């Protein structure tokens with residue numbers, strides 16, 4: 694549903710939607726359970742450092758009681774208040790690449806709480822692990838040149854094993870300019 698709406702919003706439904714839908718239906722899902730112990734000195738550390746998610750979309754179930762997730766917006770960190778019975782939906786690197794920059798992968802981090810531990814569950818969705826992710830050809834033109842290199846899981850592993858990740862994030866490593 695979400696992916697359909699996004700493809701429609703990008704103007705791709707009438708053109709090559711069937712190929713895309715099929716690939717997404719056969720796509721990958723990675724579930725991550727995060728546990729952040731309480732920390733007596735929360736100003737000295739982070740639960741999770743700033744990053745963007747590898748994948749197309751992340752559905753995140755936040756702890757209902759203990760906040761901690763922050764997104765970077767206009768150069769500031771903004772706390773994402775937990776909303777009962779709802780998922781936070783994050784745009785990941787693959788959607789930024791696929792949409793040739795029309796959607797922006799969101800940088801986020803997690804603070805720790807001085808008194809209570811926090812739990813979150815993230816479900817990362819993308820194309821199959823062996824698929825190549827590239828800007829949709831329909832979104833590349835003279836007016837909107839291709840911004841990202843081809844990207845697959847192997848390139849992510851290569852990046853993680855390299856020294857590059859100390860200097861820039863994965864998405865930056867895929868930029869052509």
Ligand SMILES: O=C(O)CCC(=O)C(=O)O
Pocket residue numbers: 725727741746753755761762801803812813815
């Ligand atoms: O714990 C959270 O709220 C966010 C977790 C997260 O960013 C991740 O698992 O990638």
Ligand SMILES: [Fe+2]
Pocket residue numbers: 744745746801
């Ligand atoms: Fe994340």
